[in-house]
Amino acid sequence: MTRLARRAGQGLLLLAGVSVLSFVLIDLAPGDFFAEMRLDPRIEPATLQALRSRYGLDRPLPERYLRWLGSLATGELGYSFAYGGPVGPLLWPRARNTLVLTATATVLAWALAVPLGAWWATRRGGPVDAVLAGLTATLLAVPDLVLVLGLLLLAVRTGWLPAGGMVSVGHEQMLWGEGMRDLASHLVLPVTALVLGALPVLTRYVRASVAETLRAPFVRAARAHGIPELRILLHHALPAAANPLISLFGLSLAGLLSMSLLVEVVTSWPGLGPLLLEAILARDVYLVLGPVLASTLLLLAGNLLADALLLATDPRIRSEDA
Amino acid sequence: MKGRLAVGLALAALATVHLAALCAGFLAPYAPLEQTRALPYAPPTRLHFVDAEGRFHLRPFVYAIADPSGAGEAYQEDRRQPYPLRFLVPAVDATGAATTGKRLLGVDEPARVFLLGTDGLGRDQLSRLLHGARISLLAGLLATVLSLGLGWLLGTLAGFYGHGLDAVLMRSAELFLALPWLYLLFAVRAALPLHIAPAQAFLLLVLVIGLVDWARPARLVRGVVLSARERSYVLAARGFGASDFHLIRRHIAPQTLGLLLTQAALLVPQYILAEVTLSFLGLGVSEPVPSWGNMLAALQRYHVLTSYWWMWVPGLALVPVFLAYYALAEALRRRAGPAAL
Numbered sequence: 001m002t003r004l005a006r007r008a009g010q011g012l013l014l015l016a017g018v019s020v021l022s023f024v025l026i027d028l029a030p031g032d033f034f035a036e037m038r039l040d041p042r043i044e045p046a047t048l049q050a051l052r053s054r055y056g057l058d059r060p061l062p063e064r065y066l067r068w069l070g071s072l073a074t075g076e077l078g079y080s081f082a083y084g085g086p087v088g089p090l091l092w093p094r095a096r097n098t099l100v101l102t103a104t105a106t107v108l109a110w111a112l113a114v115p116l117g118a119w120w121a122t123r124r125g126g127p128v129d130a131v132l133a134g135l136t137a138t139l140l141a142v143p144d145l146v147l148v149l150g151l152l153l154l155a156v157r158t159g160w161l162p163a164g165g166m167v168s169v170g171h172e173q174m175l176w177g178e179g180m181r182d183l184a185s186h187l188v189l190p191v192t193a194l195v196l197g198a199l200p201v202l203t204r205y206v207r208a209s210v211a212e213t214l215r216a217p218f219v220r221a222a223r224a225h226g227i228p229e230l231r232i233l234l235h236h237a238l239p240a241a242a243n244p245l246i247s248l249f250g251l252s253l254a255g256l257l258s259m260s261l262l263v264e265v266v267t268s269w270p271g272l273g274p275l276l277l278e279a280i281l282a283r284d285v286y287l288v289l290g291p292v293l294a295s296t297l298l299l300l301a302g303n304l305l306a307d308a309l310l311l312a313t314d315p316r317i318r319s320e321d322a
Numbered sequence: 323m324k325g326r327l328a329v330g331l332a333l334a335a336l337a338t339v340h341l342a343a344l345c346a347g348f349l350a351p352y353a354p355l356e357q358t359r360a361l362p363y364a365p366p367t368r369l370h371f372v373d374a375e376g377r378f379h380l381r382p383f384v385y386a387i388a389d390p391s392g393a394g395e396a397y398q399e400d401r402r403q404p405y406p407l408r409f410l411v412p413a414v415d416a417t418g419a420a421t422t423g424k425r426l427l428g429v430d431e432p433a434r435v436f437l438l439g440t441d442g443l444g445r446d447q448l449s450r451l452l453h454g455a456r457i458s459l460l461a462g463l464l465a466t467v468l469s470l471g472l473g474w475l476l477g478t479l480a481g482f483y484g485h486g487l488d489a490v491l492m493r494s495a496e497l498f499l500a501l502p503w504l505y506l507l508f509a510v511r512a513a514l515p516l517h518i519a520p521a522q523a524f525l526l527l528v529l530v531i532g533l534v535d536w537a538r539p540a541r542l543v544r545g546v547v548l549s550a551r552e553r554s555y556v557l558a559a560r561g562f563g564a565s566d567f568h569l570i571r572r573h574i575a576p577q578t579l580g581l582l583l584t585q586a587a588l589l590v591p592q593y594i595l596a597e598v599t600l601s602f603l604g605l606g607v608s609e610p611v612p613s614w615g616n617m618l619a620a621l622q623r624y625h626v627l628t629s630y631w632w633m634w635v636p637g638l639a640l641v642p643v644f645l646a647y648y649a650l651a652e653a654l655r656r657r658a659g660p661a662a663l
Contacts, residue, residue, distance in 0.1 A: 017500075018500060022509050026509070138645070141641050141642075142644075143595050143598065143640045144595070145595070145599060145602060146641070149627065149637065153627055156628050163624070254499075254502050254503065255503075257504075257505070258503045261502070262599055276508055277508070277603060280511065280605065288509065292505050292509045295505045296500055299501070299502055300500065
């Protein structure tokens with residue numbers, strides 16, 4: 001437990017560091033939201049100045065950061081100029097949508113990668129080995145962008161799946177079950193893209209770590225005792241290989257979150273990605289900060305989850321912790 | 323043996339692609355900005371060997387195409403007049419004025435040879451692909467040099483001197499690694515001016531991609547340096563009074579070489595993709611200068627996505643390039659042993 005608490009504390013510190021870093025970075029940007037208005041002859045420079053001071057943009061950097069921290073306490077997270085409102089209420093539904101997307105994709109990708117990788121590990125040097133090696137290498141080389149565009153093409157051409165968005169028109173009027181089905185049909189396209197993007201790397205890692213434990217002396221001993229191969233794989237090798245895999249779980253989240261940024265934009269999934277892009281293009285300072293921090297928070301939460309899993313599955317770490 | 327063949331193939335493929343990008347001015351039939359406004363989204367020009375009378379020509383020829391409807395959807399060949407393909411023709415620039423140099427391929431006006439079709443402004447896709455390769459491939463290479471250079475320097479310093487410096491550097495590395503990579507890239511991109519000239523945009527992009535990702539190589543290099551520092555021959559050299567600089571140059575740096583090469587082969591495709599992604603989303607190299615990313619941006623419109631397969635070519639071109647780089651990385655990793663993962 002102390003281990004988890006320590007990790008959570010480290011995470012919070014990291015989050016604070018990231019917020020300072022991005023605040024300073026964004027402050028370096030030339031021009032702000034009101035810079036574009038300067039070109040408009042109907043707006044007087046004095047008006048712009050007044051707008052800037054009203055939103056506190058003329059204050060020194062440390063003061064702005066402290067103010068922003070203060071607005072964090074009320075859940076506002078600063079003010080979006082483009083939307084004319086606090087960032088918080090804009091951000092949370094978007095973060096939830098990204099979470100729905102990436103969580104589904106993570107669960108699916110792992111549910112496929114573990115059995116596939118374990119099976120692959122038992123088939124060294126055969127045709128299965130060659131086919132899977134070729135398949136994952138090819139999939140690895142297809143860029144995420146081409147993958148998601150290809151799936152989009154398939155969806156538009158065949159009409160089997162909705163080609164974008166998260167829900168259909170009239171989703172609010174649907175019954176609960178119907179609404180879930182609607183959401184699920186919209187999920188298929190982006191989730192498939194994410195899973196196909198993550199799968200080759202994950203499968204290769206699972207194969208490598210399971211293959212390593214299969215070579216371990218205790219597995220050879222189990223085999224010598226006449227324990228069936230399948231039971232060795234499920235009861236002896238997989239639990240022993242869990243440790244590196246759970247560590248990889250945390251890393252795989254970072255990759256999935258990054259990829260979902262692109263996938264969300266292309267499939268118009270209303271998540272953090274499109275919000276961030278929109279904010280960058282509008283020079284909406286605090287709205288840029290929001291998605292960046294929210295994605296960090298998601299990643300840290302995922303890593304904490306991986307730590308908890310590790311604690312639950314690996315007795316070596318538990319005894320260290322006590 | 324099989325591994326060596328794969329590496330040979332990968333190296334040959336990479337050499338071909340980079341050479342083609344380097345010689346874009348000669349290989350491309352047109353200037354990348356040259357527009358043929360009458361022929362938007364023209365399909366790839368067909369090369370013919372047999373003419374309307376059934377005679378066989380050794381030199382391939384093309385027909386002029388036109389769209390009687392004017393909508394750019396139903397191009398038809400004008401079979402009355404064949405235009406033979408000409409080789410080593412004098413080059414002309416986007417405005418049609420003669421420039422220095424020769425081009426490999428050409429055809430007499432009014433026919434046009436668009437081997438990979440045209441985009442929405444009637445610009446030759448093949449020419450743009452070749453010129454865009456310069457931008458996209460070079461961005462990947464330069465960013466890799468930058469990120470590995472910085473990562474190597476900081477990782478070596480952290481590993482070699484340890485203590486306070488190590489702690490500071492590795493904590494800041496964790497800060498950079500705590501963010502999903504693309505989000506970090508976007509956050510840094512947000513700090514830069516939006517509307518800038520393509521050349522500046524290219525340099526900024528390389529800088530951003532290269533500087534954002536120093537933390538991963540730095541951590542790997544640090545690990546290698548940490549173990550190399552304690553080897554007995556390093557301790558012996560230190561005992562003989564070798565300076566820190568000498569120790570790093572002669573004894574530590576060579577140990578990191580295998581790791582650097584493997585990382586380079588993995589990072590180049592990743593950074594090429596970063597350029598493509600940013601340009602695709604309108605945050606990178608902008609029109610009219612071609613890059614593979616901003617060429618693909620046309621696919622954001624559904625009718626382009628579904629109707630004109632040749633608009634996909636820059637994306638498809640990425641696949642063999644990535645395959646070659648990954649094959650190279652795999653071979654390098656196998657050679658360097660498990661330490662270089």
